[in-house]
Amino acid sequence: MSMRKIFVAAAPALLLALASPVAAQQSPNLGKPISPEDLASWDISIGPDGAGLPPGSGTVKQGEAVYMAKCQACHGEKGAGTPNDRLVGGQGSLPGDKPPVKTVGSYWPYATTLFDYIRRAMPFNESKSLTNDEVYGVVAYLLNLNGVIPEGETMNAQSLPKVAMPNRDGFITFTRGK
């Protein structure tokens, strides 16, 4: 195979020859192996089945304290919004032609997404600073404000994936032409 062919056709050729030692030699193979432990600090995404949820837990009450200290300035009292996104209410506002109120309670299909997003991106000016317990607590508080879980509930790796979000069945996977 000429150099030109190797470069221009690299991707398909390599894929067709996955098991071939010749193919392996054609790829630079510069990546260094890494263990799950060594990449754990970056492996922060949480699947909708709860895969990736860390140990720890938080109650609605614990979450309220965290929310008031670290979230309320942007998201308002009890998640009412302003100056930034509203987090509570809006259930029943999705159908029709009036402006929808899309919140955690009315729109988000998975509770696991809340944990994922708050831990990775919030609070806005110091993301990735909350402890896992604090994140579980804030998630519990927001779910309770939206009437999704009762006040006495504790969120952890077992309970969070089981939370039934009101808009869980609100999404249609897009197929072109349908």
Next chain:
Amino acid sequence: MKGTSRSEIEHVASNGLLHRRMFLAGGAAAMGAGAMVDQAGAAPLVVEPWMKIPGAPFNGYGQPSKYEEKVARTWASAPGTSGTGSSRTPHHLLNGMITPSGLHYERSHSGIPDISPDTHRLVIHGLVKRPLVFTLDDLGRYPMQSRIAFVECAGNSGALFAKEPAAANVQAIHGLLSCSEWTGVMLSVLLQEAGVEPAAKWVLAEGADAAGMSRSFPIEKALDDAMICLYQNGERVRPANGYPVRLLLPGFEGNMNVKWLRRIKLTEGPTMTKDETSKYTILLPSGKALQFVFPLEAKSIITHPSPGLTVRGPGLYEISGLAWSGYGKVTKVEVSADGGKSWGQAALQEPVLSKAATRFRMAWQWDGGPTVLQSRATDETGYVQPTRSQLIALRGDRGIYHNNMIQSWAVAGNGEVKNVYA
């Protein structure tokens, strides 16, 4: 040049749209010669100072002329932030198919991170046989490919869903679309080295910004044309566009082309991140929302004339604009000068590339009367850009994203151009 008499000029639609041959064969110049010369004549020529003294010295990195300062992005930030939101490309002040890197639109979810190329890492893990970490030096040693591709924010043109037409120009309405030459390593090459497990059906891409922007996409895209980009228009990717490395998923909505890429994780199913559930989903009148709407459908915009570019009296003009499709090549752009009643086919400027912006041009003899200009793109799948009422009939007007409806520009008798619904 062979002369073209007035009677030979071929009208292809009403209100002065002329056959594309006019521009391709130089017919416009021939036509102008007879019809448009100002009998008063030009002023005597001046020998200016710059013609007589040495000019400026060299410098390390060139900048546009100081006379072009108005050619700039405009932006809006989320409350309480300064770099979170979007900035828009001034298409009315540009021509060609490539967006200058400094004018490429931006969408950032937590500002532009200041990433050191020495410590940046790209990790590939999840359902792979060998989790791998790459440095930038590593990536720079791989065989590279270049392609010209547009990137368009899913929210581009969302302003056209408003009940009443906004007093806004092409930058404000359609400025979240840009086109660059991207150079980098095919993601499939790196995945091959890591060894894809058969159970891997989806890929999560994640940024190193403070928002940790993350999106899931099907493994088929990763093995098809996904690219790990190191260069944009020949130089390293600009910080605002993902320095030192970004993902390019040609044709897919902008935010999926994750900037500041730090992590690729292969998974069985989609991760259901915030931005693929609560954000970039399309709410329908039924209350259900379309999810995983990835490629952007065919679309076109007239950039010249457009609001702010006043047409200066009757005469021959070039109508030009951009057309693109996330599903492949643009095969046809039609232009109307009567609000969509009749259409003429525009000339497509070569090169016409898959999933890239294509410049179209059309000769227009404006008679000075009020009119409405529109353009309509067709792509290689046969898809035709819809009218505003067609798109709203399909999805309502609350969907925010993937608005590719036909834009109408009204040209008034005084030559002023404005956004209208027609």
